[in-house]
Amino acid sequence: xxxxxxxxxxxxxxxxxxxxxxxxxxxxxxxxxxxxxxxxxxxxxxxxxxxxxxxxxxxxxxxxxxxxxxxxxxxxxxxxxxxxxxxxxxxxxxxxxxxxxxxxxxxxxxx
Amino acid sequence: xxxxxxxxxxxxxxxxxxxxxxxxxxxxxxxxxxxxxxxxxxxxxxxxxxxxxxxxxxxxxxxxxxxxxxxxxxxxxxxxxxxxxxxxxxxxxxxxxxxxxxxxxxxxxxxxxxxxxxxxx
Numbered sequence: 001x002x003x004x005x006x007x008x009x010x011x012x013x014x015x016x017x018x019x020x021x022x023x024x025x026x027x028x029x030x031x032x033x034x035x036x037x038x039x040x041x042x043x044x045x046x047x048x049x050x051x052x053x054x055x056x057x058x059x060x061x062x063x064x065x066x067x068x069x070x071x072x073x074x075x076x077x078x079x080x081x082x083x084x085x086x087x088x089x090x091x092x093x094x095x096x097x098x099x100x101x102x103x104x105x106x107x108x109x110x111x
Numbered sequence: 112x113x114x115x116x117x118x119x120x121x122x123x124x125x126x127x128x129x130x131x132x133x134x135x136x137x138x139x140x141x142x143x144x145x146x147x148x149x150x151x152x153x154x155x156x157x158x159x160x161x162x163x164x165x166x167x168x169x170x171x172x173x174x175x176x177x178x179x180x181x182x183x184x185x186x187x188x189x190x191x192x193x194x195x196x197x198x199x200x201x202x203x204x205x206x207x208x209x210x211x212x213x214x215x216x217x218x219x220x221x222x223x224x225x226x227x228x229x230x231x232x
Contacts, residue, residue, distance in 0.1 A: 002157055035217050037158075044207055045158065047220035056214055088158055092217050096174045100160040100217065 003028060004089050004103035011109040012079045020106045022072040022089035028101055032092040034072040036065055037102075039086040048087070049074060076108070084110045113138040115208050115223035123202075123230050129195040133208030133223060134188075141166045141186040146211035148219060149182060149193045151204040159204075163211055164191055198230045 005023045012018040022034065036049035047056050049065035052072065062083075064075045072091075076083055089103035119131035133147070140147060148163035162172035164182045172180050181194040195202060205227050209219040 033215060033217055035215075035219075037219070044222040044225050045219070046222070047214065047218055050214035050218045050220075054214070056218075056220065090158075090217065090219075098171060099173060102158040102160065105157045 002104045003093060003101050004091065006087075006089060006103040006106045008104070009107045009109065011111055012076075013111045014079055014081065016079045017075060017077045018079055018108060019076075020074045020087055020089075020108070022074070022103050024070050024072075024091060024101075026070060027095045028070075028091045028093040029067065029072055030070040031094060034065065034067050035090045036063075036074045037088045037090065039088065040082075041085065045088065079110055081110045084108060113210055113221060115210065115221060117206060117208050117223045117226040119226060119228070121227060121229060123198055123228060124232050125199055125230055126197055129193070129198050129202060129228055129230070131193045131206055131208075131226065131228070132190050133192070134190050135210075136189070138210075139186075140184060140189050140191065145213065146171075147184065147191045148209050148211050150207045150209060150219065150222075152207070152225070153201075153204045161193065161195075161206075200230050202228070203230045204228060 033051045037045040038048045039045040052067040053065045062078045087106045093099045093101045114136045123129045146163040149161040164170045179196045184191040205225040207225045209222040
């Protein structure tokens, strides 16, 4: 049911910058805020970015979000081994009387 | 610091009703300002929003699950619950509860640790 498309995988070496894309449509990303979640192996998702580019308290500034039109991106700079996780974008979708949709997810591997 | 904890049977038979409860600690559901949600994750797959409830009882459901889902709240116990009827193997998933709205209407934070529910005879 995912209407937000992400690449299945991304990788980088420690210290590198990795970018994850999230593609949607006018009914979701195009008209609503984007949120990003990090899911470490075997754990529950954790809010990483809210309202396109804001970080909750405690989230390192190595993580940054952006949005343009119907797409969004999450960037991880200074990649660290503990960043190896699944990352999901999310947004409200105004179709079908309102639906919160998640992206397909991206597995980030630290080489 | 708000914490959420899911509880309920880990095994449900096909055609029966899945029932889970989320207990909230460190904050009161009845204080308002937040919604309380259920999300699930099929094994090895992505996340699926099930729905959410306000302390007043107002609910919003995923249209694809709406005919089978009921989310309710018990403010006296500081809990909210999920019922999913007529389950099949396709409902096997890890079920998470989460608070909605601390960082905006689309922010789910924090989440419970999740509970695996397997649908099998």
